Amino acid sequence: MQRLTALVVATALLGGAGLSAQQPTAIQRASTLLGAGAVKTLQFTGAGQVFSVGQNYTSSDPWPAVPVKNYTAAMNFDTGSMRVELLRTMGPVMPRGGGAPFTGEQRQIQVVSGNYAWNVAAAPAGGAAPAAQPQPGAQSERMLALWATPQGFVKAAMANNATTRGSDVTFTVGGKYRMVGTINGKGEVEKVQTWIDQSIVGDMLVETTYSGYKDFGGVTFPSRIVQKQDGFPSLDLTIASVTANPAVDVTVPDNVRNAPPPPAVTVAVEKLGDGAYYLTGGTHHSLAIEMRDHIVVVDVPNSEARASAVLAKAKELIPNKPIRYLVTSHHHWDHLGGIRTAMDEGATIVTHESNKAFLERVARTPHTLGPDRLAASKKAVKIQTVGDKGQLTDGTRTIELYRLQGYEHTTDMLIVYLPKEKILGEPDAFTPPAQAGTPLIPPAVIYAKALYANVQRLKLDVQTITPFHGNRKSDVAELARAAGTTATN
Ligand SMILES: [Zn+2]
Known part of the structure; x- marks a missing residue:
């Protein structure tokens, strides 16, 4: 009411100025x-x-x-x-x-x-435009x-x-x-x-x-x-x-x-073990993990289109179970692009505690220019926070989450460790070069060093690294070499 009054007064003043x-x-x-x-x-x-x-x-x-x-x-x-x-x-x-x-x-x-x-x-020097x-x-x-x-x-x-x-x-x-x-x-x-x-x-x-x-x-x-x-x-x-x-x-x-319309989003699947899937096929990758009566997905990146395809693929691979948890590795927008799609799916968002207020804002922010699934459903958001470590368990399978320390890329990075399969999921800290043996550029070496130091600090027995970028899996020996050191475990 107060706003309306202010508007009426302003209009009256403007009209007066115009006349005089x-x-x-x-x-x-x-x-x-x-x-x-x-x-x-x-x-x-x-x-x-x-x-x-x-x-x-x-x-x-x-x-x-x-x-x-x-x-x-x-x-x-x-x-x-x-x-x-x-x-x-x-x-x-x-x-x-x-x-x-x-x-x-x-x-x-x-x-x-x-x-x-x-x-x-x-x-490129000497090359064609x-x-x-x-x-x-x-x-x-x-x-x-x-x-x-x-x-x-x-x-x-x-x-x-x-x-x-x-x-x-x-x-x-x-x-x-x-x-x-x-x-x-x-x-x-x-x-x-x-x-x-x-x-x-x-x-x-x-x-x-x-x-x-x-x-x-x-x-x-x-x-x-x-x-x-x-x-x-x-x-x-x-x-x-x-x-x-x-x-x-x-x-x-x-x-x-004459560019053709962008191709439909495709999600490629690599089975990592019983009920554990590496979902790739785009610039950013995800994990889908089967629990006793539900599914856990890690990261819904890029956009609603990518997120919808990732969530659909997880439900196709693991039928008749709901996606109950969506773990978000960190808050950077390229990895968070489909977070509202996961909120609409009804999943509880598992994130570092520093992101709670931000994600609450994300859940209720107006989307009139590009209406999405959540703008239509207006579902209430569910958030579960993690500090330096957390876990999701159903009594048989455990998913361990650890915050990377000493990592200048972001303060809230949660790496995902599956102890049964000895798999480590991580974005951005280490992306193996397309061709093994190619040295990383100096800023990327600093990130690889931080990841390797954390793997050692946490004494994680990692057999496979599933990076959320790049075109292949890796292991701790390659991470150690990329970080400029030699694996000690
Ligand atoms: Zn990032």
């Missing part, structure tokens, strides 16, 4: 200052940090930062295209938290044009990033019948995505909010703030850009140069335009 003055609207002020009518294409270059969203050290920490030596964005507002090139750098040690390990410099090129999004890999990789799932986020730039926002506001209340300008793009911007008295776009679909946290706020506006050789643009996703910085740039109306011709590559 010929002030330009916020959009008109911004359009004049930013030259939105004359700027058809724009390029800006800067440096700063990008952050690995969904890869924080704990589920309440900020995203880990990665230095970006050069960030160049070139956009064509008339064709709805934007090309972003980043040069990221990394020393021998990754920042605390996750993200794909690399060392040295890594160039990434991310493009959107109309309904198409793709990446371009760095060209690599093919574009279609990224259909990134289209809406990249398109919103184009219309969230200061000039883009003004153009999109004008094209989409924006409503203005004081300094706030609101409209919807693509018939679906709401954008809210704040324009100050000088006509500077100070902040733009958009929301994108994220399988775990739902309608996720992407908030970009612009400050330090100045004249970059004839075009007014902010000298600092800070973007946050789900509350933490995801991009922090200091802008060095801006060019208005350069040539920006983005052509959709044929292999992107």
Whole structure:
């Protein structure tokens, strides 16, 4: 009731202002200052940090930062295209938290044009230009990033019948995505909010703030850009140069335009022992374990599509038993992508105690942009927490869970040990190289060392390692070698 009253008062004040003055609207002020009518294409270059969203050290920490030596964005507002090139750098040690390990410099090129999004890999020295990789799932986020730039926002506001209340300008793009911007008295776009679909946290706020506006050789643009996703910085740039109306011709590559729809999710099965299955076939793997009167699944990664396929395969392999527990190895978003599907399945989520509050939020967060099974069923979440160790047992079979210690990738990693089969399930700590004998890169060696130290500390008798990434199983001897030491047990 109080909110409604406030809205009525605000509307009345706005109406009054409109009657008494010929002030330009916020959009008109911004359009004049930013030259939105004359700027058809724009390029800006800067440096700063990008952050690995969904890869924080704990589920309440900020995203880990990665230095970006050069960030160049070139956009064509008339064709709805934007090309972003980043040069990221990394020393021998990754920042605390996750993200794909690399060392040295890594160039990434991310493009959107109309309904198409793709990446371009760095060209190998002397090799042919690599093919574009279609990224259909990134289209809406990249398109919103184009219309969230200061000039883009003004153009999109004008094209989409924006409503203005004081300094706030609101409209919807693509018939679906709401954008809210704040324009100050000088006509500077100070902040733009958009929301994108994220399988775990739902309608996720992407908030970009612009400050330090100045004249970059004839075009007014902010000298600092800070973007946050789900509350933490995801991009922090200091802008060095801006060019208005350069040539920006983005052509959709044929292999992107003609890309077949993504193949159906497939789950491959390897039987590890009686009632123990290794579920692979994608980028992230899972385990399904048969108990006396129920099933335990470890990890439902990626997305609802992957999670649904994994859960269906577990029930096909182990018929007539419900999936009662879903163990989540850790909170990183790539491994947690299907967690809401498991919640809808009715499984109790077994996780490290540091994730309880986060998963409670995940269970009730709105999913209006990408409605999922849980948004429809609204089932209450059941969470069972584990500290440094835990177990699931039915009297005959026991599944042991241990938190990895001294592990900089994440604080909540639960490794899974099946004492009967002497099997260790783990993600991220050790992914055996596709070809045995290939040395790991330095940051990955640090993680392998931590896993090996924990196996020794816990005196686990491991015969087989089932990694949740990669293309094959491994063992402790290979882990020891990868960690730069020799197995002692
Ligand atoms: Zn991880």
